[in-house]
Amino acid sequence: xxxxxxxxxxxxxxxxxxxxxxxxxxxxxxxxxxxxxxxxxxxxxxxxxxxxxxxxxxxxxxxxxxxxxxxxxxxxxxxxxxxxxxxxxxxxxxxxxxxxxxxxxxxxxxxxxxxxxxxxxxxxxxxxxxxxxxxxxxxxxxxxxxxxxxxxxxxxxxxxxxxxxxxxxxxxxxxxxxxxxxxxxxxxxxxxxxxxxxxxxxxxxxxxxxxxxxxxxxxxxxxx
Amino acid sequence: xxxxxxxxxxxxxxxxxxxxxxxxxxxxxxxxxxxxxxxxxxxxxxxxxxxxxxxxxxxxxxxxxxxxxxxxxxxxxxxxxxxxxxxxxxxxxxxxxxxxxxxxxxxxxxxxxxxxxxxxxxxxxxxxxxxxxxxxxxxxxxxxxxxxxxxxxxxxxxxxxxxxxxxxxxxxxxxxxxxxxxxxxxxxxxxxxxxxxxxxxxxxxxxxxxxxxxxxxxxxxxxx
DNA sequence: AACAATGTACTTGTATACTAGTGCTTGACA
DNA sequence: TGTCAAGCACTAGTATACAAGTACATTGTT
Numbered sequence: 327x328x329x330x331x332x333x334x335x336x337x338x339x340x341x342x343x344x345x346x347x348x349x350x351x352x353x354x355x356x357x358x359x360x361x362x363x364x365x366x367x368x369x370x371x372x373x374x375x376x377x378x379x380x381x382x383x384x385x386x387x388x389x390x391x392x393x394x395x396x397x398x399x400x401x402x403x404x405x406x407x408x409x410x411x412x413x414x415x416x417x418x419x420x421x422x423x424x425x426x427x428x429x430x431x432x433x434x435x436x437x438x439x440x441x442x443x444x445x446x447x448x449x450x451x452x453x454x455x456x457x458x459x460x461x462x463x464x465x466x467x468x469x470x471x472x473x474x475x476x477x478x479x480x481x482x483x484x485x486x487x488x489x490x491x492x493x494x495x496x497x498x499x500x501x502x503x504x505x506x507x508x509x510x511x512x513x514x515x516x517x518x519x520x521x522x523x524x525x526x527x528x529x530x531x532x533x534x535x536x537x538x539x540x541x542x543x544x545x546x547x548x549x550x
Numbered sequence: 551x552x553x554x555x556x557x558x559x560x561x562x563x564x565x566x567x568x569x570x571x572x573x574x575x576x577x578x579x580x581x582x583x584x585x586x587x588x589x590x591x592x593x594x595x596x597x598x599x600x601x602x603x604x605x606x607x608x609x610x611x612x613x614x615x616x617x618x619x620x621x622x623x624x625x626x627x628x629x630x631x632x633x634x635x636x637x638x639x640x641x642x643x644x645x646x647x648x649x650x651x652x653x654x655x656x657x658x659x660x661x662x663x664x665x666x667x668x669x670x671x672x673x674x675x676x677x678x679x680x681x682x683x684x685x686x687x688x689x690x691x692x693x694x695x696x697x698x699x700x701x702x703x704x705x706x707x708x709x710x711x712x713x714x715x716x717x718x719x720x721x722x723x724x725x726x727x728x729x730x731x732x733x734x735x736x737x738x739x740x741x742x743x744x745x746x747x748x749x750x751x752x753x754x755x756x757x758x759x760x761x762x763x764x765x766x767x768x769x770x771x772x773x774x
Numbered sequence: 775a776a777c778a779a780t781g782t783a784c785t786t787g788t789a790t791a792c793t794a795g796t797g798c799t800t801g802a803c804a
Numbered sequence: 805t806g807t808c809a810a811g812c813a814c815t816a817g818t819a820t821a822c823a824a825g826t827a828c829a830t831t832g833t834t
Binding site: 362363364368374378393394395396397398 | 782784785787
Binding site for chain 1: 561574599603606607609610611612618630631634637638641642645697699700701704705707708731
């Protein structure tokens with residue numbers, strides 16, 4: 327378990343949640359790994375209570391399994407759940423981008439354009455970390471400007487299944503195409519072309535498809 | 551706060567959650583009502599811990615607000631959140647019913663038909679409670695047969711905003727149309743007509759639209 | 775040796791005690 | 805009378821103690 331510093335205003339529960347998610351996504355806590363509330367809490371210098379609350383939250387999206395009176399574990403990879411996350415994201419993002427075409431004003435479009443401009447900058451400067459952050463931010467922005475923050479938050483909670491296998495997949499996302507996808511989407515929104523925007527988004531998200539069988543071969547034992 | 555019996559296998563946390571949701575939906579805990587963990591726990595004959603865990607879960611979908619070190623309250627009605635719930639449901643249900651047209655086998659169609667048959671029975675026998683239950687079950691089934699149970703569960707968690715104002719609205723759902731809507735949807739699925747199914751679902755869900763202004767007039771003070 | 779019962783060491787679930795932060799009340803003082 | 809400050813009564817956040825259930829090892833018996 328890799329730990330980073332606790333933010334100053336962060337509660338114990340938020341810290342535990344952040345640490346657990348990070349470690350699960352980056353496979354420092356591998357699928358199937360047994361989790362003990364006691365062990366985790368002493369590792370993080372917390373009591374069981376905040377750790378337990380974090381585990382309960384993670385179990386809601388089935389990334390952690392809790393067996394009452396027996397133990398807890400990082401969930402094995404259930405490919406159907408990954409597919410659910412992909413499906414949900416695809417459906418909602420397409421609907422939101424279509425909605426954005428109808429409702430987005432000048433300010434919103436400018437915000438999106440600013441974001442993409444920054445992406446171009448970090449693409450040239452080879453800063454994949456910043457780029458990933460801006461990518462997430464771009465999609466979050468689309469939900470925000472259409473007033474669907476809560477929907478985003480719910481969708482985001484299940485996305486961890488997808489994030490985990492993305493981090494397993496060695497194939498990096500082709501950043502160049504990603505950024506130009508974003509550019510095209512913003513242009514479609516500015517032009518208020520809903521059908522085009524939806525189509526572009528669908529194509530964009532399809533780039534993240536990951537070969538299940540290859541992963542299964544490389545990491546047997548991580549799968550359900 | 552109205553309490554019903556605790557199920558035998560139910561944990562304290564699950565019981566607290568069920569009670570809180572029921573009372574919020576049926577306005578026994580009105581919007582804006584201050585909640586005290588101590589008060590709630592003694593009312594439910596539990597300690598603070600399981601009650602607190604339930605409140606945290608409800609705060610995730612913003613139906614309960616927790617102000618650290620100050621207090622908690624049932625959230626006022628935020629119409630934008632209601633709209634988010636409606637939007638999310640509409641988008642996902644339409645996508646799922648379309649998917650069902652592609653993937654549903656004979657067994658799945660039979661399950662749906664059985665459900666609708668029961669709806670017809672309870673419609674004739676004027677049993678609105680059973681009918682409501684079957685209505686929920688019908689929609690849950692659509693997600694189940696397409697392998698999207700987790701998506702349903704997440705969607706369902708935000709639906710409470712919608713359920714609350716539905717219970718405020720005196721206008722009962724026209725059960726007759728509801729049942730015939732369901733019939734038509736099942737037929738479209740059996741005929742594998744995705745476009746029709748989607749259109750029918752959209753029309754079906756639009757029946758639940760509620761007049762915001764009328765509610766605002768009737769219940770000022772419940773709104774944000 | 776085979777097997778059954780029991781003890782033990784774990785787990786999560788719940789209750790309770792303590793910490794720290796908020797806001798209001800109350801009272802002293804100018 | 806007005807103002808400010810100390811204290812009190814509440815809150816949620818956290819730590820710890822205890823309860824209840826599970827799995828496994830160990831021991832005693834046949």
